[in-house]
């Protein structure tokens with residue numbers, strides 16, 4: 001039974017609730033591919049985006065429309081002029097009168113949880129500052145489930161593991177599936193100790209490494225994230241680090257046959273375009289899976 | 305000798321005893337008891353004590369503080385005891401208990417937290433760990449550790 005009124009943070013999810021979303025997504029995939037549906041006919045979703053986003057906003061919109069629902073869009077331009085005039089809580093109280101579900105992206109951490117207190121309809125957190133982005137985690141899990149397997153998966157999380165909070169919530173969720181996790185990052189961007197110890201408490205096997213080369217042969221999933229230039233005061237240092245975590249054909253010489261490579265996109269140069277042609281590349285498939293997963297969340301929240 | 309109190313006996317009211325030395329004024333701050341309130345208040349600081357090296361004591365006349373009112377001082381005075389005085393006698397005594405949730409007393413250390421904006425919500429925290437004491441922001445999940453008096457809203 002799915003009893004959530006809102007989708008705010010992965011912290012609120014039990015494993016069985018995650019499974020429910022993933023199973024829902026599987027059933028809805030055919031509609032994401034274009035089959036007609038009127039599952040959410042008569043329902044209205046409002047996109048309330050106080051920060052620019054294309055992928056997340058469009059995939060929500062696609063999910064809603066393909067299930068026969070309608071979408072109201074408040075873009076970042078409009079939203080920012082609103083936010084000068086009134087509080088988010090007032091905006092949410094007003095907009096929730098016009099829709100059945102509200103999708104919120106906001107620069108302040110905790111914005112979605114606050115919005116849920118003022119909204120008369122369910123709120124989905126589509127990213128709050130450096131905070132949570134639970135629908136991204138769910139679609140990552142779904143991609144792993146569909147293209148590889150979740151239980152006991154051997155996965156490397158690569159890149160900025162210190163500030164990348166979506167990596168943290170993905171790691172938490174994976175721990176619930178007894179994943180073997182390789183945390184691969186430069187020394188300066190290692191996963192914080194408290195998170196690592198939480199992961200171990202949850203039963204995950206956690207192995208830290210600074211070298212992608214050392215671990216790549218033992219992986220089912222290679223999850224690559226961006227290392228941001230701003231994290232490095234020295235541009236030369238940044239260049240060296242970024243290069244050493246770049247996924248190229250060379251790296252993939254002795255990997256497992258079924259290895260999948262994921263990336264939340266957009267990529268800059270973390271993955272060489274040459275890799276796109278290999279059967280390992282699943283990042284565009286991952287972008288597609290955003291739609292059935294968001295469909296599943298919408299139907300779970302709006303279904304009667 | 306027991307009768308020879310450092311502060312004169314009160315007829316009715318509340319004695320907050322065993323406050324960590326130096327924290328008496330912060331206790332009053334958390335309880336929002338200021339000079340502006342009419343109550344007669346006595347404060348004794350750095351009083352020698354049997355159990356702890358020294359302690360602070362606060363006595364509030366003619367006011368019986370309910371436990372949900374005072375429990376929040378456990379943030380900075382975890383060993384404090386609350387004594388309710390009637391007719392010069394202690395008629396009720398209990399230790400402060402760390403609340404599972406704290407609302408409106410401390411503010412979030414994360415400058416980018418929604419509770420630190422003009423939004424009409426008061427900061428709220430959930431007990432995360434008892435030793436060492438940690439509270440988690442209900443909104444942004446930031447964990448607060450250390451000296452909680454630094455986080456008390458002014």
Ligand SMILES: Nc1ncnc2c1ncn2[C@@H]1O[C@H](COP(=O)(O)OP(=O)(O)OP(=O)(O)O)[C@@H](O)[C@H]1O
Nearest residue numbers: 309312313314315319321363385387389392393394
């Ligand atoms: N009538 C009163 N007026 C002011 N202070 C009082 C009065 N009665 C007791 N107190 C103070 O209240 C506190 C608790 O009193 P109590 O007689 O229970 O002492 P105690 O046996 O030392 O208690 P504890 O074990 O909590 O230290 C002491 O600090 C005492 O000085």
Ligand SMILES: [Mg+2]
Nearest residue numbers: 321353354355
């Ligand atoms: Mg005593």
Ligand SMILES: [Zn+2]
Nearest residue numbers: 412417441444
């Ligand atoms: Zn906060």
